Amino acid sequence: MAEPAEHKLSRRERQIMDVLYQRQRASVAEIRESLASPPSYSAVRALLRILEEKGHIRHAEKDLRYVYFPTVSGRRVRRAALRHLVETFFDGSAAQTVATLLDPSTARMSESELDRISELIAKARKGGA
Numbered sequence: 001m002a003e004p005a006e007h008k009l010s011r012r013e014r015q016i017m018d019v020l021y022q023r024q025r026a027s028v029a030e031i032r033e034s035l036a037s038p039p040s041y042s043a044v045r046a047l048l049r050i051l052e053e054k055g056h057i058r059h060a061e062k063d064l065r066y067v068y069f070p071t072v073s074g075r076r077v078r079r080a081a082l083r084h085l086v087e088t089f090f091d092g093s094a095a096q097t098v099a100t101l102l103d104p105s106t107a108r109m110s111e112s113e114l115d116r117i118s119e120l121i122a123k124a125r126k127g128g129a
Contacts, residue, residue: 009056012039012047017056021074025067 009017012035019034020026028045032038039047048068051057059066090096101107102117109117 009051009054010047013051013056016044016047016051017070017077020057020068020070021077025069027065027067031068 015035016031019031023030023034026034028041028048031048032041032044035044038044048057048059052059052068056070056072057068058071059068061067086092086094086097090100098117102109
């Protein structure tokens with residue numbers, strides 16, 4: 001299932017969204033301060049306008065400046081990104097995704113992380129009860 005074009009984000013758009021999720025609300029200047037190798041003020045404003053047109057953010061006026069905030073929860077965005085990753089790289093298979101995450105040659109998981117994963121699997125087997 002392809003992601004609608006209005007939901008796809010460029011690298012810079014994702015970086016801006018990350019800043020907004022961390023801060024909850026931010027001005028253009030605050031967003032620029034938080035970006036590595038920030039683009040110009042005008043470029044950030046243009047990206048914010050695009051994100052607003054795509055429905056990812058809104059703005060409010062505060063003290064004669066615009067303050068931007070996300071309109072979609074971080075949890076929803078993470079789920080969509082994970083769904084896209086699983087479909088793109090693992091043929092839609094949750095099992096292949098988890099196997100890759102658990103591969104000891106690429107991942108080092110703590111005992112507590114492994115215990116938490118075991119608990120989640122047990123819960124899923126019981127139907128999420």
